[in-house]
Amino acid sequence: MMEKQTILKNIEEQLPEAVTGTAMIRDKRYLIDIRPDALLEATRHLYEHLSYRFIIASAFESKQGFEIMYHFSDDASGSIINLHVVLPQDKPEIESLANMFAGANWIEREMREILGITFRNHPEPEKLLSDGNWAEGVYPYRKNYNKT
Amino acid sequence: MANQRIIPVGPYHPLQEEPELFKLYCEGETVKDIKWETGYNHRGIEKLSESKTFEQVFFLVERICGICSTSHPFAYANCMEEIAGVDVPDRAKYIRSIVGELERLHSHYLWVGLAGHFLGYNTVWMWAWKYREPVLDLFEIISGNRNSYAMFKIGGVRRDITADQIRLARKTMNDLKKKNDLLTGAVMDDPVIHARTKGVGVLSKEDVMDYAAVGPTARASGWEIDVRRDDPYAAYDMVEWKVITASEGDVFAKAKVRLLENYESIKIIEQCLDGLEKEPEGHTEVKVKEIPEGMGTGRAEAPRGEVFHFVKTDGSNSPVRHKIRAPSYVNIATFKKACVGQTISDATISLAAVDPCYCCTERMAFAYDWHSGKKIYDGNQLVELSKQKTQQLRNNA
Numbered sequence: 149m150m151e152k153q154t155i156l157k158n159i160e161e162q163l164p165e166a167v168t169g170t171a172m173i174r175d176k177r178y179l180i181d182i183r184p185d186a187l188l189e190a191t192r193h194l195y196e197h198l199s200y201r202f203i204i205a206s207a208f209e210s211k212q213g214f215e216i217m218y219h220f221s222d223d224a225s226g227s228i229i230n231l232h233v234v235l236p237q238d239k240p241e242i243e244s245l246a247n248m249f250a251g252a253n254w255i256e257r258e259m260r261e262i263l264g265i266t267f268r269n270h271p272e273p274e275k276l277l278s279d280g281n282w283a284e285g286v287y288p289y290r291k292n293y294n295k296t
Numbered sequence: 297m298a299n300q301r302i303i304p305v306g307p308y309h310p311l312q313e314e315p316e317l318f319k320l321y322c323e324g325e326t327v328k329d330i331k332w333e334t335g336y337n338h339r340g341i342e343k344l345s346e347s348k349t350f351e352q353v354f355f356l357v358e359r360i361c362g363i364c365s366t367s368h369p370f371a372y373a374n375c376m377e378e379i380a381g382v383d384v385p386d387r388a389k390y391i392r393s394i395v396g397e398l399e400r401l402h403s404h405y406l407w408v409g410l411a412g413h414f415l416g417y418n419t420v421w422m423w424a425w426k427y428r429e430p431v432l433d434l435f436e437i438i439s440g441n442r443n444s445y446a447m448f449k450i451g452g453v454r455r456d457i458t459a460d461q462i463r464l465a466r467k468t469m470n471d472l473k474k475k476n477d478l479l480t481g482a483v484m485d486d487p488v489i490h491a492r493t494k495g496v497g498v499l500s501k502e503d504v505m506d507y508a509a510v511g512p513t514a515r516a517s518g519w520e521i522d523v524r525r526d527d528p529y530a531a532y533d534m535v536e537w538k539v540i541t542a543s544e545g546d547v548f549a550k551a552k553v554r555l556l557e558n559y560e561s562i563k564i565i566e567q568c569l570d571g572l573e574k575e576p577e578g579h580t581e582v583k584v585k586e587i588p589e590g591m592g593t594g595r596a597e598a599p600r601g602e603v604f605h606f607v608k609t610d611g612s613n614s615p616v617r618h619k620i621r622a623p624s625y626v627n628i629a630t631f632k633k634a635c636v637g638q639t640i641s642d643a644t645i646s647l648a649a650v651d652p653c654y655c656c657t658e659r660m661a662f663a664y665d666w667h668s669g670k671k672i673y674d675g676n677q678l679v680e681l682s683k684q685k686t687q688q689l690r691n692n693a
């Protein structure tokens with residue numbers, strides 16, 4: 149419980165406008181819901197001030213729209229902190245993190261290609277995986293993608 | 297731009313496990329920029345996983361990588377056990393760590409061997425691969441396979457390690473220590489290897505943090521991260537070992553980290569074998585009846601760095617979303633820092649230094665003249681260039 153107090157409390161206090169909810173999923177695993185427009189501010193706090201390591205981001209489609217989990221690792225405590233945003237189904241758009249750290253460059257391009265999420269101000273918006281491999285506007289990880 | 301030539305490394309190339317194309321933009325002998333193309337062999341494993349049952353996913357993720365085939369089942373098992381809220385028996389923890397470390401040993405030997413080959417040091421190559429064989433034999437005896445061991449399941453392991461196998465594993469580890477000394481000495485004390493690898497392909501600590509690199513690539517640049525210690529799983533917090541780091545960030549530092557990690561792996565395996573002898577035979581799993589709705593994150597330290605799995609479940613028998621991040625995904629992107637400013641002959645070993653998984657055996661790299669389109673070097677000639685540089689250093693020494 150001590151860790152919950154330090155990790156989640158710190159983020160709640162430092163980012164009162166950005167955070168819409170927090171939860172401790174289980175020991176050393178945290179979930180922080182944030183507003184999509186506050187992603188840069190929240191990430192800067194985690195990455196620059198708390199020195200958390202960016203692991204990767206996972207995107208998926210749900211009833212709410214498109215959801216992205218930005219997974220960060222606090223290697224000092226062995227914790228995983230998941231920043232969670234929900235983007236609207238009709239206009240999935242969010243700011244790119246690749247200008248803050250190069251580690252986000254590939255995964256954002258991948259998410260754009262497989263799910264059709266737009267990352268604003270991406271420094272290198274070329275295709276990563278699908279160049280010449282599948283048709284424009286086809287997003288194979290969307291639920292309505294026809295497997296046949 | 298007028299004098300720039302593009303040297304494509306890939307898409308199918310012995311330096312890389314997965315087909316990827318690296319375009320080296322060169323002026324004369326110097327690499328000025330690097331660009332890459334991936335997706336040649338996108339298998340859609342994350343999507344496939346959604347159509348498999350939780351137990352079937354083990355066999356799917358085991359096939360992501362041929363060299364570190366157990367690291368993905370390892371991370372996936374950690375992830376699913378997190379969702380199910382189960383703790384596996386100690387005997388299973390020891391077996392998991394033994395399998396994980398044997399894999400690290402054979403993977404690091406493979407890398408050292410290939411690095412030696414690219415430098416024109418075929419003795420190192422032959423030795424390393426010869427010493428790797430007993431480890432693979434041990435895998436065959438324990439799991440039935442030299443690769444893709446199918447040892448993991450949710451709640452434990454599929455096969456026990458018997459008393460006879462423990463004795464054999466001890467002997468193999470004992471023999472390996474002497475061979476490890478020989479190999480480590482051959483690499484660390486050789487002045488020509490120093491000349492070819494020191495100050496080559498340097499990544500600073502800031503670089504690896506920027507690219508979120510992991511494993512020996514990060515540790516060789518002084519970033520002390522290792523999931524086995526930072527977020528312990530299996531038996532890693534039940535045995536004594538230490539995280540190996542170096543500060544130089546060059547190819548030599550990466551070789552040093554891997555060679556010294558081999559000693560730590562042997563230490564871990566020996567302690568796990570001690571632990572196994574104290575545990576009752578056969579107690580290798582707990583039954584997991586169902587996977588509840590939820591989400592989980594699992595990670596494991598593969599030979600190349602942290603493997604990360606994220607699974608979202610809905611109470612059914614299959615994942616709703618399964619995200620997988622292999623270590624090479626973040627490590628390969630560091631080529632941009634490691635190769636620019638190097639000569640072409642050093643680019644080979646700089647590309648190989650992050651150990652981007654070797655699997656393909658067909659070389660299809662050619663250097664073309666930018667204007668005429670005429671072939672200048674083919675793949676073998678590129679390796680030949682690297683070997684010539686080593687030979688020159690030897691002659692001058």
